[in-house]
Amino acid sequence: MKNSLKRTLWLRRAAPILKKIIKEHATFNCPVYVQCETMSLPLAGMCLHYPGYKIATVANNRQSGIKALDCLLHELVHASVGNKQPHHGPKFQKLARKVGLVPPWARSTLGTKMRNRLLQVSRNLGRYPGT
Ligand SMILES: [Zn+2]
Numbered sequence: 001m002k003n004s005l006k007r008t009l010w011l012r013r014a015a016p017i018l019k020k021i022i023k024e025h026a027t028f029n030c031p032v033y034v035q036c037e038t039m040s041l042p043l044a045g046m047c048l049h050y051p052g053y054k055i056a057t058v059a060n061n062r063q064s065g066i067k068a069l070d071c072l073l074h075e076l077v078h079a080s081v082g083n084k085q086p087h088h089g090p091k092f093q094k095l096a097r098k099v100g101l102v103p104p105w106a107r108s109t110l111g112t113k114m115r116n117r118l119l120q121v122s123r124n125l126g127r128y129p130g131t
Helices: 003-023 065-081 090-098 112-125
Strands: 032-037 045-050 053-059
Touching (some): 032 065, 045 065
Parallel strands (some): 032 053
Antiparallel strands (some): 045 053
16 A cells, blocks of 8 residues: 555544544534645645535655644644635634644644644554654
8 A cells, every 4th residue: 555545544534633623613514535645846735625625635745643733733724714715814823823833824833732632643543654
């Protein structure tokens, strides 16, 4: 099985846990398809918005479970906020802060509290494939 597929499956087990964290602060009803892919652009991830669903991609260059979860949480905030708002605008920033992300917003990182919470999530999911 390809590494990116193994990582996709790992991230899909993490996604409901991260969605639950976001749902503590915002509505999140839209289905999100989570995947890990090698990306041609130098991005950690991206969120594409389609009518009725979103695709959250984590780049295959994330070299640890916590870095992958950090990126997935960021992309799921985009999925929750939607694309009718400026990309990293006030609505994104407000929710991102609430879920424990810290600026700069285009390359956010995890605050200490959420980092510790997601380290536990990562441990429970087992080793990030390929690491
Ligand atoms: Zn972003």
